[in-house]
Amino acid sequence: MPHGLLRRGHKLYYRDTVPVDAQCLLNRLEIWRSLRTDSLAVAMRRLPGIVARIEMEIEHARAMAGLPVDATLIAPLNDDPAEHPVPVPIAPSPSERSPLTLAEAYRNYIDDPTRAWTANTREAYETSRRLAVAVIGKAVPVASISRTHCRDMLDVLRFLPANAGKLFPKLSPREAADHARLRGDIKIISAANANSLMSNMSSFLNWAVNEELLARKPARGLPPISASRRTVSAAVCPAISN
Structure with a gap:
């Protein structure tokens, strides 16, 4: 199992340690995010997005506290846009077709x-x-x-x-x-x-x-x-x- 990924029951979770300087800002030592799947292959595809959102959350907390930040972690880079993006149809999984109740x-x-x-x-x-x-x-x-x-x-x-x-x-x-x-x-x-x-x-x-x-x-x-x-x-x- 890749570092940070944990299985609890039938779901996979990602656990990240909050940097020491941001722990008091977020009032937590760790951040957990559900990858909403029991498939390791699916979890690995979703993991980069989860990690990026956590980095953005931590950097935003630093910015709100007036600390030095890396602005690119808060605002996504747009210096290499696709001129003609090609839409790729993705068939939703059964769980994604039915909204969570x-x-x-x-x-x-x-x-x-x-x-x-x-x-x-x-x-x-x-x-x-x-x-x-x-x-x-x-x-x-x-x-x-x-x-x-x-x-x-x-x-x-x-x-x-x-x-x-x-x-x-x-x-x-x-x-x-x-x-x-x-x-x-x-x-x-x-x-x-x-x-x-x-x-x-x-x-x-x-x-x-x-x-x-x-x-x-x-x-x-x-x-x-x-x-x-x-x-x-x-x-x-x-x-x-x-």
Whole structure:
């Protein structure tokens, strides 16, 4: 196996050590990138592009910190352009023809070998994964996850009953939250718990951006759930609170 390539499960990954001067800038010692294949031949063809993107990421961090940089690592060279580029049709592989779904991407995140999960942390992220898949939809392409999806997730978390799966086994999380919102007397999860679940979801979305599965971070800047959300709802809908 070439240096830096590692196999985890059925996938190949590239691991690169961050230079000492950039470790504090990136807040990490290593950078891992999935090559999204189990074929060594395919991985070797994809590797140069992965290495180049990592070099660009490191050099960009140096530039943002005001350190000397090699500009050619940030902006690609264009001094030898092809005058008449010939398009080469590439038949997509079966995995490339089908967009990666939210359920598949979230599972890949949980199984990412760079995550040193403790048992409790893994279970917390599993809970967030099950909730996100139930609310947003397991078949939704991860590349299409938007801010609207994130706001929808927050809306469910605001009134999600505590132990919803046990209390309302036949209801989806959205249905259980709507039921609690209308009743007004059902114990709901704490704001801290709700925000923790959303934070776990945000971590997954950040990972998806780093893995180039998602163009931008759709949950960035969303306000946390207030501990007084029940009171706020009653003030807005006094008829429901009676």
